[in-house]
Amino acid sequence: MHLAAQLPGIHNVTVWSDPRSRSQIGWESFAHLARTAERGKFDFFFLAEGLRLREHKGRIYELDVAGRPESLTVLSALAAITTHLGLAATVNATFNEPYEVARRLASLDLLSGGRAAWNVVTSFDAFTGENFRRGGFLDEAQRYQRAEEFLGVARRLWDSLSLADLPADQATGEFVRPGAGTFAHQGQHFDIAGRFTTPAGPQGHPVVIQAGESPQGREFAAAQADVIFSKYNRLPEARAFYQDVKGRLARYGRGAADLKIIPTATCVVADTDAEAAELAGEITRAQVSPQTAIAHLEAVWGRDLSGYDPDGPLPQVDPLPANQLLQGHSVFRGDRAKVARRWREIAEDRGLSIRELVIAVGDGQTFVGSPATVATAMRHFVSTGGADGFVLVPHTTPGGLDDVVDRVVPLLQESGAFRADYEGTTLREHLGLAQRHTAREAIR
């Protein structure tokens, strides 16, 4: 089983109102979480990305934790206080250029001794584009084409220069081999040539992560990714996703072990199952405050519903689904008319208030129970083909991983489901992935 930890900062998972909740930007919080993850022998530590603060009804969205660092910079600092933990950054392929991203990832891999990973994402809206030179955005198909070409170019750049090309031999006076780092690429999205300057790190290529959902995204991941983040953390649908994606690998000459599928999951641990269930209910209610319930409903309905009682029934007014009130939030950009119909059905069937409805349609908590119950459930999930592991998202910063690491991980270790200690030093080694290089024939 593979385990990763995600620093929250997205959506309403983080319970900032908890009195134990500390800064989501201060260095001490990152250091605490990373040290905890390493103490738990986790594969890697993961940071998400959001390149524009969300806005609701024309104002900065106020209800969720917000404010995050530049991922690669904070991960490089974390490399100084950890020795084995993988360090995964989400870096956008829409609002960046390959030369710079490839260089920064190679740098992180060098500076961390082979622990870098890159979650390749594409951006979906012009709203985010307003923060960038490039501006604008790309449609769904173009986004993947650009991401695929972007990744291909990055791989070519990593292959263009290695430490072996830089003998730095004082006796012979040769620092660099002739032509080292030379590259040229001409494609639909990028037409570039010149010299790359940062030698590839110990992993050759950093671990590539993808979170594709659409058929196109799944295909891209099957061809290119080392790890998939999935949202499927309930067993039947998780198994279907797992089988679908693993089934696509053979087409690319890859085996099932070459791509790890790890859904995001939350854990609520207490002494007994009953206490944990109670705690899970409290966390969920804290995640969906009365104000959050109304805001989510407004996001789906496309209209101001601030006059409605969150503990009362759904409004009788019809949604205006074309009206996008909550911007920069990936969850509310689908077919809002369809979502609104489904929400009304659920509320009417089950007689739910607005807040109860928003709680019911939300993700809730994935693994709830005593340490033994949670460990058993996690093992079952993995052993029955639901996943290769989990990305755990704590509810509080920075202490939210402590319970899992102190109480659940030892049980997973005892049962042999999870490593008792790191066996390698690079992230590729933790994940059981081969070092990756592509052929160099194009370079010389």
Added chain:
Amino acid sequence: MMHLAVALDGLGWHPAAWRTTTVRPGAVFSAEYWIELAAEAERGTLDFVTIEDALGPQSAAFHLPDERTDQLRGSVDAVLLAARIAPRTTAVGLVPTTDVTHTEPFHVAIGIATLDHVSNGRAGWRPRISSRAADARHFGRRTTPQLTDEDVRDPESIARRMSPLFDEAADVVEVARRLWDSWEDDAEIRDTATGRFLDAARVHHIDFRGEHFAVKGPSITPRPPQGQPVVTSLAHASRPYTFAAQASDVVFLTPHTRDQVVATSAQVRRACAAQARPAGQPLRTFADLVVFLDDDAGRARRRKQRLDELDGAPLGSDAKIFVGTPEELADLLLDWHAAGLDGFRLRPGVLPHDLWSITRGLVPELRRRGAFRTAYESSTLRGHLGLSRPANRYAGSRAGRR
């Protein structure tokens, strides 16, 4: 008291430095090499270290790539290097260079803000324009002026050709400064009664529109500990002096004589007067010097001569090259300091040798003469430089609304 910084670049500023360094030259691609240098600078209570960077390979020519194999080529991203050093040091300022011609202003600004967070207020930044046209091909999105052999003989000529890039760089710094202020210090309210983590009235769009790009904001990164990390720039000509006056907190100058110190300082003062800088935000003036230091001046000269022979040509430099003893250098620095400079950025000819000579030779000598601190008296880079934490430019803008 004078300010003192060290410019870290590769294995030293002499192109043949790697041939004689006492460390394994390949270590330049490892974290520990840089951490040791920064830690040594910190033992010398220096104000800060700068780290060079560019989005293309080093070259013997200012304006063109070359095919030489006998000089150091290759580098690691300077911001990530600075961040990697931060947790292993506690006081020294960390000033990475970033390209601002081919990068996204938003990404660069949050990178520096993040460096300030992870270092608890020790971040600086040296924005640098891309003056080598070949680097533009690495991005394929624009072209930049190709300097000629004629151009590169005269700093004023270079600056004239690059003038549009300086204008754009000033816009980049303006965007970064606005983004750093876009969250007020008390924007995070955690008000459970209203369910609000943030107060939207204290987080601001920056609405920047320039000739080359527009940035809406706000930043995704809360205001850094220093409020505004320290912006530095290197300047050899009138346009860069204006850029420093517009955008920088510290400017690195390259006078070669005391007379030039006086003349250049006056030119920078005039540029500042023309820019109406905010009150209480002075521009600190530093002189850059390349240094080869040994207790015996003859030994330093022989060392430098040997390096010139290895490289096949005498060292060329924009900054004055000083070869001698730490005592002689202290004489020069005190003289130039009296002539009006705030401090010095020393470029060690060979690393780590000439850094040790600075921290273990020059610094004790300056302390003996009462000209340099014996211990850090503040924990932030602004503090070391005697710069206050600036008020937030947006803090007043909501006064009427509340």
